[in-house]
Amino acid sequence: MRAGIIAIGDEVVSGDVIDTNTLYISRKLTISGYTVELRLQVPDQQESIIRALDYSLPRVDLLIITGGLGPTGDDITTCVVAEYLGFGCRQSEKGYMLLEGAEEIENDVGMIPGMLIRVDNSELLLMPGVPEEMRNIFDRFISRTSASSKPHLTFRTCGITERMLHEILSSVFQDLKGFHFYPSWRGVDLKIMPDNQEEIQNIRERVIEVIGDYVYAEEDIEIEEVVGEMMRREGFTISVAESCTGGLVESLITDVPGSSDYFMGGITAYSNDAKIKLLNVLPKNIKNYGAVSERVAEEMAQGVAKVFKTDIGISTTGIAGPTGGTPEKPVGLVYMGVHINGETIVERRVFRPPRGRVKIESSTYLLFMLYRRLKRK
Amino acid sequence: MRAGIIAIGDEVVSGDVIDTNTLYISRKLTISGYTVELRLQVPDQQESIIRALDYSLPRVDLLIITGGLGPTGDDITTCVVAEYLGFGCRQSEKGYMLLEGAEEIENDVGMIPGMLIRVDNSELLLMPGVPEEMRNIFDRFISRTSASSKPHLTFRTCGITERMLHEILSSVFQDLKGFHFYPSWRGVDLKIMPDNQEEIQNIRERVIEVIGDYVYAEEDIEIEEVVGEMMRREGFTISVAESCTGGLVESLITDVPGSSDYFMGGITAYSNDAKIKLLNVLPKNIKNYGAVSERVAEEMAQGVAKVFKTDIGISTTGIAGPTGGTPEKPVGLVYMGVHINGETIVERRVFRPPRGRVKIESSTYLLFMLYRRLKRK
Numbered sequence: 001m002r003a004g005i006i007a008i009g010d011e012v013v014s015g016d017v018i019d020t021n022t023l024y025i026s027r028k029l030t031i032s033g034y035t036v037e038l039r040l041q042v043p044d045q046q047e048s049i050i051r052a053l054d055y056s057l058p059r060v061d062l063l064i065i066t067g068g069l070g071p072t073g074d075d076i077t078t079c080v081v082a083e084y085l086g087f088g089c090r091q092s093e094k095g096y097m098l099l100e101g102a103e104e105i106e107n108d109v110g111m112i113p114g115m116l117i118r119v120d121n122s123e124l125l126l127m128p129g130v131p132e133e134m135r136n137i138f139d140r141f142i143s144r145t146s147a148s149s150k151p152h153l154t155f156r157t158c159g160i161t162e163r164m165l166h167e168i169l170s171s172v173f174q175d176l177k178g179f180h181f182y183p184s185w186r187g188v189d190l191k192i193m194p195d196n197q198e199e200i201q202n203i204r205e206r207v208i209e210v211i212g213d214y215v216y217a218e219e220d221i222e223i224e225e226v227v228g229e230m231m232r233r234e235g236f237t238i239s240v241a242e243s244c245t246g247g248l249v250e251s252l253i254t255d256v257p258g259s260s261d262y263f264m265g266g267i268t269a270y271s272n273d274a275k276i277k278l279l280n281v282l283p284k285n286i287k288n289y290g291a292v293s294e295r296v297a298e299e300m301a302q303g304v305a306k307v308f309k310t311d312i313g314i315s316t317t318g319i320a321g322p323t324g325g326t327p328e329k330p331v332g333l334v335y336m337g338v339h340i341n342g343e344t345i346v347e348r349r350v351f352r353p354p355r356g357r358v359k360i361e362s363s364t365y366l367l368f369m370l371y372r373r374l375k376r377k
Numbered sequence: 378m379r380a381g382i383i384a385i386g387d388e389v390v391s392g393d394v395i396d397t398n399t400l401y402i403s404r405k406l407t408i409s410g411y412t413v414e415l416r417l418q419v420p421d422q423q424e425s426i427i428r429a430l431d432y433s434l435p436r437v438d439l440l441i442i443t444g445g446l447g448p449t450g451d452d453i454t455t456c457v458v459a460e461y462l463g464f465g466c467r468q469s470e471k472g473y474m475l476l477e478g479a480e481e482i483e484n485d486v487g488m489i490p491g492m493l494i495r496v497d498n499s500e501l502l503l504m505p506g507v508p509e510e511m512r513n514i515f516d517r518f519i520s521r522t523s524a525s526s527k528p529h530l531t532f533r534t535c536g537i538t539e540r541m542l543h544e545i546l547s548s549v550f551q552d553l554k555g556f557h558f559y560p561s562w563r564g565v566d567l568k569i570m571p572d573n574q575e576e577i578q579n580i581r582e583r584v585i586e587v588i589g590d591y592v593y594a595e596e597d598i599e600i601e602e603v604v605g606e607m608m609r610r611e612g613f614t615i616s617v618a619e620s621c622t623g624g625l626v627e628s629l630i631t632d633v634p635g636s637s638d639y640f641m642g643g644i645t646a647y648s649n650d651a652k653i654k655l656l657n658v659l660p661k662n663i664k665n666y667g668a669v670s671e672r673v674a675e676e677m678a679q680g681v682a683k684v685f686k687t688d689i690g691i692s693t694t695g696i697a698g699p700t701g702g703t704p705e706k707p708v709g710l711v712y713m714g715v716h717i718n719g720e721t722i723v724e725r726r727v728f729r730p731p732r733g734r735v736k737i738e739s740s741t742y743l744l745f746m747l748y749r750r751l752k753r754k
Contacts, residue, residue, distance in 0.1 A: 011568075014404075014413055015401075015407055016557075026391060027391075030391040036390040039419075040416070042416075043413075048414065048415070071543075072553075130560065242627075246636075247626070250627075251736070257699050258700070264647055265647045265648060267642065267643070267644055268624070270631070270642045274642040321634070355634055356632060
């Protein structure tokens, strides 16, 4: 099955906005067994959209169109597509346009639904361009096509680079055909679509054998959901002490619905004063080892667990950058602590700038440390 | 001048690789005064490339092609383009293919040069797909073009919907041609590119007159950078007390390099216990008004400023969902407090689920409240 994607928007073609939609859709289509034959981005102009349809429609079985469905004057996608296909187009009560004859696909997080229509031998799906809304609709759509979905393996990893994964797996498998690597600041995801479906369990076992230490999930689920579920199962509570991650660890944990069952709270202590006063870090340890040190990370994790009376306390202290680095303590250096029921471990890692990347990578890695500790139990 | 971009590669269309080249090129073209008319990604297949050229070439003055120039068997771009245009194609000494008649543009960081050729009324530039090499060549190419940067207006807004903005502006301007709305969960950005450049100051003044209350910046800068700069200028320090936003406000503030100059820290108090013990919220107020109330938001903002000894304390308490809502206090309800030097204001707003959206919208709105307060001063 051949698929195409058209993203519509002046802000997309100009580069004002990063077109994350096309990437998201093409990955999901690939994983579901489609061959992506073309991806196209064009401005919000009638002629551009018509030519894009002329070019794309004859060449694909499924055409995904995003953007330009809103209620404002420059959002013309629905009516241009309707006219092109010979369907009607009318205004909904809420102001946006509806493609007549289309099946509506629910949008839980916004106003405008997805619209699915069959033309000749192709299916055409229109979705709004707001990424969260598009994903909500597209996930629902693609899960229905599961009949055609190609069985595959998913491994979500943390703490290892794409290059290392590639090297290790190359030494075990003859070739890496059907292996797809998706690196991000939160880790590397590996998806494997074997040609021979009977091999799938065998492949899974061999992968786990060599890279299992870095895998925290075999489905599309975030690390904060994984550790949240583990803590819920054990009846554990958690609190967080942050310095360089500045609240991000807490924010990730609280992204999970129901996290208030195990997350009691956190303290972001940017200043030394706050570390001492609120987290009971000893002044002499800051003086002797520095605020960015193994010892301070340890005391922060222990201190926050005491303040919030939780079973678990976790901590970060480091140098997010861009300034503040020294030869011994470079930008990107982070100490991360995990304290569970009396035992504390600290790891030291140097993450790669810029600042935002250091924050995300170290926050994710801390949650991965927690995962490993909870798994050992 | 109209421009188009074609990125060629199986790994690009499948989403295995993030196509940073297209984004880079489209931004530089836009800034240089080109109108990007289309961006296209297709696989390494002769037929796909030919159809892409058929579609693109007649519609642009400049066509940029990246990818598929390497010396390996699946890199067929150069010869397919040469044949399509009626030029020759020969192998270089180093193994890659050369388009005969093309002007070579130097590549400082790799082997394969850029190749520029004129066809009818269009220019066509071929570049390798390795991002560093592409950038090296493209920067050299674009610096030679004399096209000038197009003046435009930018307004970043918060606290108002795209629909409302549209309505207000429609009542003031005859039509909204050249007005572009970019909505996200953090607010709506407005970019205006007037046809008549002499009108630009007049348009700016009229826009500010009607929607100025919602504008926090007239350049591409985030609200946390704007308030950060304001606090730095005033010599103010800040701390944050969060409940439903779970650390996100702190994380946004600390995304800004140098924020440690004014951000002292924060307390995420998910439990009532933590609100009482760490933020000095009065138990009777939680009992009488509930943890999600104006009174508690007020005490949280005051309490955190006292704990961290900061000039400013800001707070959130609300119901992020998906559960926990009641008819009087629905999911999405958030009270936000801003306390500056003895004066505290609290706003009540109901944001739209899901959870992630409530967190982002309320965190951003709180920073916008702070912006308004600091501006008044």
